[in-house]
Amino acid sequence: xxxxxxxxxxxxxxxxxxxxxxxxxxxxxxxxxxxxxxxxxxxxxxxxxxxxxxxxxxxxxxxxxxxxxxxxxxxxxxxxxxxxxxxxxxxxxxxxxxxxxxxxxxxxxxxxxxxxxxxxxxxxxxxxxxxxxxxxxxxxxxxxxxxxxxxxxxxxxxxx
Amino acid sequence: xxxxxxxxxxxxxxxxxxxxxxxxxxxxxxxxxxxxxxxxxxxxxxxxxxxxxxxxxxxxxxxxxxxxxxxxxxxxxxxxxxxxxxxxxxxxxxxxxxxxxxxxxxxxxxxxxxxxxxxxxxxxxxxxxxxxxxxxxxxxxxxxxxxxxxxxxxxxxxxxxxxxxxxxxxxxxxxxxxxxxxxxxxxxxxxxxxxxxxxxxxxxxxxxxxxxxxxxxxxxxxxxxxxxxxxxxxxxxxxxxxxxxxxxxxxxxxxxxxxxxxxxxxxxxxxxxxxxxxxxxxxxxxxxxxxxxxxxxxxxxxxxxxxxxxxxxxxxxxxxxxxxxxxxxxxxxxxxxxxxxxxxxxxxxxxxxxxxxxxxxxxxxxxxxxxxxxxxxxxxxxxxxxxxxxxxxxxxxxxxxxxxxxxxxxxxxxxxxxxxxxxxxxxxxxxxxxxxxxxxxxxxxxxxxxxxxxxxxxxxxxxxxxxxxxxxxxxxxxxxxxxxxxxxxxxxxxxxxxxxxxxxxxxxxxxxxxxxxxxxxxxxxxxxxxxxxxxxxxxxxxx
Numbered sequence: 001x002x003x004x005x006x007x008x009x010x011x012x013x014x015x016x017x018x019x020x021x022x023x024x025x026x027x028x029x030x031x032x033x034x035x036x037x038x039x040x041x042x043x044x045x046x047x048x049x050x051x052x053x054x055x056x057x058x059x060x061x062x063x064x065x066x067x068x069x070x071x072x073x074x075x076x077x078x079x080x081x082x083x084x085x086x087x088x089x090x091x092x093x094x095x096x097x098x099x100x101x102x103x104x105x106x107x108x109x110x111x112x113x114x115x116x117x118x119x120x121x122x123x124x125x126x127x128x129x130x131x132x133x134x135x136x137x138x139x140x141x142x143x144x145x146x147x148x149x150x151x152x153x154x155x156x157x158x159x160x
Numbered sequence: 161x162x163x164x165x166x167x168x169x170x171x172x173x174x175x176x177x178x179x180x181x182x183x184x185x186x187x188x189x190x191x192x193x194x195x196x197x198x199x200x201x202x203x204x205x206x207x208x209x210x211x212x213x214x215x216x217x218x219x220x221x222x223x224x225x226x227x228x229x230x231x232x233x234x235x236x237x238x239x240x241x242x243x244x245x246x247x248x249x250x251x252x253x254x255x256x257x258x259x260x261x262x263x264x265x266x267x268x269x270x271x272x273x274x275x276x277x278x279x280x281x282x283x284x285x286x287x288x289x290x291x292x293x294x295x296x297x298x299x300x301x302x303x304x305x306x307x308x309x310x311x312x313x314x315x316x317x318x319x320x321x322x323x324x325x326x327x328x329x330x331x332x333x334x335x336x337x338x339x340x341x342x343x344x345x346x347x348x349x350x351x352x353x354x355x356x357x358x359x360x361x362x363x364x365x366x367x368x369x370x371x372x373x374x375x376x377x378x379x380x381x382x383x384x385x386x387x388x389x390x391x392x393x394x395x396x397x398x399x400x401x402x403x404x405x406x407x408x409x410x411x412x413x414x415x416x417x418x419x420x421x422x423x424x425x426x427x428x429x430x431x432x433x434x435x436x437x438x439x440x441x442x443x444x445x446x447x448x449x450x451x452x453x454x455x456x457x458x459x460x461x462x463x464x465x466x467x468x469x470x471x472x473x474x475x476x477x478x479x480x481x482x483x484x485x486x487x488x489x490x491x492x493x494x495x496x497x498x499x500x501x502x503x504x505x506x507x508x509x510x511x512x513x514x515x516x517x518x519x520x521x522x523x524x525x526x527x528x529x530x531x532x533x534x535x536x537x538x539x540x541x542x543x544x545x546x547x548x549x550x551x552x553x554x555x556x557x558x559x560x561x562x563x564x565x566x567x568x569x570x571x572x573x574x575x576x577x578x579x580x581x582x583x584x585x586x587x588x589x590x591x592x593x594x595x596x597x598x599x600x601x602x603x604x605x606x607x608x609x610x611x612x613x614x615x616x617x618x619x620x621x622x623x624x625x626x627x628x629x630x631x632x633x634x635x636x637x638x639x640x641x642x643x644x645x646x647x648x649x650x651x652x653x654x655x656x657x658x659x660x661x662x663x664x665x666x667x668x669x670x671x672x673x674x675x676x677x678x679x680x681x682x683x684x685x686x687x688x689x690x691x692x693x694x695x696x697x698x699x700x701x702x703x
Contacts, residue, residue, distance in 0.1 A: 124245040
């Protein structure tokens with residue numbers, strides 16, 4: 001039987017305790033599922049940042065004034081798991097979920113924003129991902145229906 | 161009628177004002193509605209409030225679960241704490257945050273946030289099975305549960321109340337829009353009915369006015385006819401008076417009688433002149449008055465005026481000079497009779513009324529205007545030049561009795577599209593100018609053939625048209641003649657005329673003398689030769 005030094009065990013315990021926090025700090029995972037074709041993908045911060053970044057300048061009822069939101073376009077993220085489906089279920093870290101017609105992401109440049117005015121979102125704010133619609137550019141988006149779709153702390157996207 | 165028009169104006173103004181008022185109120189209401197709709201479309205903040213309450217409960221539950229040693233890990237506790245933090249953050253930013261804060265009069269959320277900040281280090285560094293810390297955190301945040309619940313309830317009630325208020329406002333607005341529309345329709349309909357009625361009244365009035373105008377026109381024509389008849393009827397006995405006066409003067413009266421007869425003669429002549437003026441004035445008011453537009457020789461006008469006015473000037477012991485200033489066109493086209501009459505009336509007036517000692521009448525032609533300048537040297541006294549246009553203080557349409565002649569002249573000139581201007585010369589004489597548009601015609605030689613029975617008759621005819629652009633042609637050139645003057649008083653007159661017309665179908669045949677059949681001639685000038693009449697007819701032939 002191999003004897004493991006007591007010090008190493010202590011170190012392993014510390015690392016095991018710290019890992020989840022490190023995972024949060026290094027890159028929150030976004031799970032993207034296409035229930036129509038069965039494809040599934042898990043994206044880290046780095047993977048999301050590697051996608052083409054898009055900035056929209058808009059106001060909404062949760063921010064003060066015009067704000068520049070940056071992140072990958074929602075349709076680009078969805079494209080990673082292939083086409084199909086008509087609805088998208090967006091789920092937040094607290095299990096709050098909302099159903100959005102997939103046309104929203106085709107008709108508008110909806111962004112999975114990871115930063116606002118150049119500053120990365122923290123989980124204590126809206127992070128790591130806030131679904132943002134270009135509301136200032138389209139009057140029809142200035143409606144409670146779309147306010148409800150501005151889901152923050154997004155962790156899962158599922159196409160149905 | 162005046163009060164009706166005033167009422168119409170007031171009514172129209174009232175309708176416009178009320179319409180503006182309704183439109184303004186409608187606009188403001190619409191603006192309010194828009195605002196209300198915007199408010200109605202705002203984010204539902206009740207949900208945000210309940211989410212905060214819910215996340216606090218979930219965080220406390222995660223602590224409780226850990227303390228019970230079942231499922232929750234420290235990661236889960238931290239995650240719940242982060243989510244709770246983010247819910248508190250919602251209260252701090254944006255329009256939603258502002259609306260939420262407006263309800264939080266007890267600063268529950270601020271106090272919760274302060275407490276969370278105090279517990280932050282403990283939460284972040286919490287270890288599994290550290291039940292003491294978990295209990296401490298839980299007991300620090302647990303009291304906020306009820307307060308947040310109360311806040312959520314207040315927000316829900318407040319938002320419901322606001323929504324009800326918005327609905328009521330929109331309902332009121334809809335009601336107002338309905339009433340305003342009904343009121344507007346009623347007002348516009350009423351105004352339309354009134355204006356249609358008023359239009360009918362105006363039409364009725366216009367018809368009445370037209371009938372009145374016709375009536376006045378008829379009355380005026382009756383008056384004119386009466387004046388014409390009266391002046392004509394008066395002229396006949398007046399001529400009788402003048403004839404008898406002439407007979408009385410022929411009987412060699414003594415100087416005293418002669419002076420009285422002269423006075424009577426002057427008065428009678430003046431009355432005759434006034435009767436003529438009245439006749440003219442009545443004729444001018446007659447609707448059938450028409451100007452003639454015929455060619456005439458300017459020379460004729462110059463010659464006719466001294467002939468016409470000479471006796472009047474002699475009687476007034478004044479000098480009269482008539483001449484052309486510059487070169488006048490030989491042939492003019494206009495109403496020579498009315499022109500002559502206008503000048504004569506003015507000159508006669510100056511001679512008889514203004515006490516003129518010397519009158520000069522100069523005719524000039526420039527740019528289609530025939531100008532007659534009458535320069536008057538007068539004695540003065542009680543008369544002044546402006547009396548030409550009526551009494552002092554009266555307008556130009558109100559003529560004094562003694563200015564009847566000038567008034568007739570003025571109307572004649574106006575009818576010929578001319579104008580009269582009164583001024584003075586540098587040496588203080590009266591200068592009256594009469595401008596009348598008259599066309600100048602290009603003169604040409606009129607080819608005339610004489611068919612007389614004696615040389616003296618030929619001489620008489622030639623001298624009567626002396627000065628006119630006339631070329632006399634020989635009898636063997638009959639086919640070239642434009643006018644053939646034929647002396648009457650021989651046998652087979654009709655046959656002769658027929659032969660001439662066969663030879664010269666283009667020529668006009670004028671009779672000199674008294675023909676047996678005047679109707680076969682184009683013109684007849686009786687003997688002693690009516691020279692003026694003949695010259696005028698020549699002028700007409702030149703057109």
